[in-house]
Each structure stands twice: as C-alpha cells, then as structure tokens.
Amino acid sequence: MLRIHFTEQDLALTRVAPAADMSAELSLSLHLLATGRPESRLGQWREQLARRWKPRSAMLFDLFAPTDLPEFLTVRRDGRDTAEATADGVGHGGGDYLRGLGGLRRLTPFARDLASGERRSRLLLGDLTAEYQSAAITPYWERIDAAVAAEHRHRTRQLATAGLDEVLSTLHPAARWHHPVLSLPRADHCLTELHLAGRGLVLQPAVFASGGLLVIAGFDDPAGQPVLVYPVPPDRPLLTDDGTAPPPALTALLGRTRAAALAALAARGPLSTTDLATALAVAPATASQHATILADAGLTTKQRRGGTVVHHLTLLGEVLLNGGVEDAAENASRLLVGGGE
Missing domain, CATH: 1.10.10.10 (Winged helix-like DNA-binding domain superfamily/Winged helix DNA-binding domain)
Incomplete structure (x- = not known):
C-alpha cells in the first residue's frame, strides 16, 4: 500500500496535467510489452506495432521489472529530443535502479553496461528509445493526447462541482481518500509512507497505464513537484477502432x-x-x-x-x-x- 500524505498547501498545489507526457507513455507501453500484461483495449496497437517496430527494440525490455519502472525513462522534465535526454538520464539514478534490478534477476550485458555507466551503452539506449518512440508512440500521439485532454476536462469539471476530495477518491478503483491521506495499491504489496511536504502533486493521466498500474515519480527530489501517473478510466476510448475500420x-x-x-x-x-x-x-x-x-x-x-x-x-x-x-x-x-x- 502507498500512503501519500498531504498538507493544506499540498492540496492547494495539486493539479491534473492538461496534456499527455511522452516519456510516461513510452515507459508504460514498454512495461506492458515487457511483462506481457494483457490489455484488450490496446490489442490493435499491439498488432500494428508488431508490423512496424525494429526487433532490436526488445533490448529495452532488459530494463523493466514486473513491479517497477525505470524512473529515468518515465518522467522527463526537459525538452530535449528523446535520444539525447534518455542517454543522459541514465546518470540520474539509473545506475542505482539497474543495480537494484540486478538483485531481482540476472542482468543482461546491455543492462550491466548501463549500470556501470559505459558510454556506448548509454548512446545505444538513446537510439533504441527514439526508434521505439517513433514506432509505438508518435503515430498514435494525437489520439493519446486527446484521451488525456478529455480526462483533464472531466477532472476540471469534477473539481469545480465536487471539489478535490472527489477527484482524489476516484482516481483509481482501489484509491482510498481519507483527508489528508491518499491510499493506493502497490504491486509489490509493500507499505510506503510518502510526505509531499508542501510540494503538491501532479496527477498525470496516461493511456498506457490502463490497468492496475500506478506510477510514482520524483518523490525523492525535494525541489521538484512529484508526479502520480494514473490510468485513463476504462470507459474512455483508447487506441482501438470501433469495428468501422476503413479499407x-x-x-x-x-x-x-x-x-x-x-x-x-x-x-x-x-x-x-x-x-x-x-x-x-x-x-x-x-x-x-x-x-x-x-x-x-x-x-x-x-x-x-x-x-x-x-x-x-x-x-x-x-x-x-x-x-x-x-x-x-x-x-x-x-x-x-x-x-x-
């Protein structure tokens, strides 16, 4: 269980992101593929991706665990292109994450080189990530962003009519809001207490978080605003057609x-x-x-x-x-x- 503690200042600063986050969608989609997590609403996306992507993109699966995602891939705060930002991002906590991953399973040579900071492996990671993004995310970006924008509009109306209490209590079917604590399930079933300490919280809807997966990023950065990535609700259209596909x-x-x-x-x-x-x-x-x-x-x-x-x-x-x-x-x-x- 994850328990997020809010102060009154945190509640005043909490907001719903108005647009999709490229890095979050990229990382979550990779996690879906790497873990074989079923998601019927994304079946068409899987089929199309199988015809479009480069097989070497599967090397990225080496960086994922069933209950964790590499934060250096999940929320990128700068505007640089994917290859450059990803290559540099490994140096910001990536080594620690990968060494921790090595405690769960044997690392591949690619993951070991990244954990040790080997330059060629970092550049390769940037290239792989950019290639995967162009095949798996960019062709669908218009739909992804529209789905997130629709969720933002819904939450804005909800905030205006029912208040932030209603927003927080309905983020996820298993979410429990008892002022001032938001309780959320964790895949590893560990209990973690997180205090926002006046930083507030960004609530980031994500298409590829469509399931039970909730992602938390940036809580260790005392100067930044933490991000909670949560699924776009299951009643929203995602990346599938409705049976009226054109020739x-x-x-x-x-x-x-x-x-x-x-x-x-x-x-x-x-x-x-x-x-x-x-x-x-x-x-x-x-x-x-x-x-x-x-x-x-x-x-x-x-x-x-x-x-x-x-x-x-x-x-x-x-x-x-x-x-x-x-x-x-x-x-x-x-x-x-x-x-x-």
Whole structure:
C-alpha cells in the first residue's frame, strides 16, 4: 500500500496535467510489452506495432521489472529530443535502479553496461528509445493526447462541482481518500509512507497505464513537484477502432484519421464536429481541420444547425469506402454516366 500524505498547501498545489507526457507513455507501453500484461483495449496497437517496430527494440525490455519502472525513462522534465535526454538520464539514478534490478534477476550485458555507466551503452539506449518512440508512440500521439485532454476536462469539471476530495477518491478503483491521506495499491504489496511536504502533486493521466498500474515519480527530489501517473478510466476510448475500420488502401490514400472519419460518418450517420472528434479520439479543432479537407475534396459536406456544424458523407465518400481505392474511379465513372443510379 502507498500512503501519500498531504498538507493544506499540498492540496492547494495539486493539479491534473492538461496534456499527455511522452516519456510516461513510452515507459508504460514498454512495461506492458515487457511483462506481457494483457490489455484488450490496446490489442490493435499491439498488432500494428508488431508490423512496424525494429526487433532490436526488445533490448529495452532488459530494463523493466514486473513491479517497477525505470524512473529515468518515465518522467522527463526537459525538452530535449528523446535520444539525447534518455542517454543522459541514465546518470540520474539509473545506475542505482539497474543495480537494484540486478538483485531481482540476472542482468543482461546491455543492462550491466548501463549500470556501470559505459558510454556506448548509454548512446545505444538513446537510439533504441527514439526508434521505439517513433514506432509505438508518435503515430498514435494525437489520439493519446486527446484521451488525456478529455480526462483533464472531466477532472476540471469534477473539481469545480465536487471539489478535490472527489477527484482524489476516484482516481483509481482501489484509491482510498481519507483527508489528508491518499491510499493506493502497490504491486509489490509493500507499505510506503510518502510526505509531499508542501510540494503538491501532479496527477498525470496516461493511456498506457490502463490497468492496475500506478506510477510514482520524483518523490525523492525535494525541489521538484512529484508526479502520480494514473490510468485513463476504462470507459474512455483508447487506441482501438470501433469495428468501422476503413479499407487499408483508403487509409494509405487519405491518412488514418481522415479515412477513419469517413468510416465513422458511414457507420453513425451525420455527426457534429464534437461527435466526430469523440469518434476519432482527437481534439475538436483537429476534427474540424480534417473535416474541412474532406469537404474540400467532395467526400463530405457541412451543414450548419444553429451554432453546430454537422458533417455528412457524400456519394463519392461512400464510393471510396464501399469499393476501396482501386475500384473508386471505375465506380464513380459508372455512377456519373448512369445519372447516379
């Protein structure tokens, strides 16, 4: 059990992060793969990643344990690129973590070299992490960030209507809030007492923490604000489709999000910009941009109803979805010659 102790100053400084954290999502996704943790909502992501990633990325699994994550990978506080920041981050507690990991299991040569501070292994770690990020996280970043932003909006409304007590008590199904202590489960079943001591707490929603895993980072830094990474609730859409996936050739032609927008309009009928954004798991502004491009191409139309814009699928959009890209030109020509019959 993890018990986090708040003062009144801590409560005043506690906030929910408004955007996704790249390092947290990267580290948590690696932990999911390294431990074989099942997560049905991320099944499609796993399948797509298996076709996209470089096999040497599996070397990163050497750094993970079932009940722990390397903090130097989990929350990165600077804005440098992934390779550079990760290579340098090993020097900030990475050696101690890896030596502790060596007490649980035999370290691989790669992990041993990192623990000893060997420069080439640090540079390799940076390259591996950057490669993995480009395959596993970057293609989905728009959806990840939208899911976290939706959770932030939910918690902001909750804070305004019910207060911070309600936010803290509903972070996780097993969370227990008894002012001034937040109790959370730990995978290793150890009891740990953590005092925020006036620093407050950042509550960081994460898509790849979707399960029983809760991650705590930065509690040993007296000058920094600690971070509690918690799962985006299970009722939120993640990185999966809803059974209306567009043809692969159409995705290659239009891009994943715009092809998915056509499929959503075909499956659900006309949608407002807000509803379309929800279906695509993107921000409303992003959905509006994609819808404008589709409308300009003649694949959708827009209809204003009061202050709401509603998007409709056109005949050409239906042709592309139903016949696929290969047959679209032939089908469209036949429809035009035949007067639309």
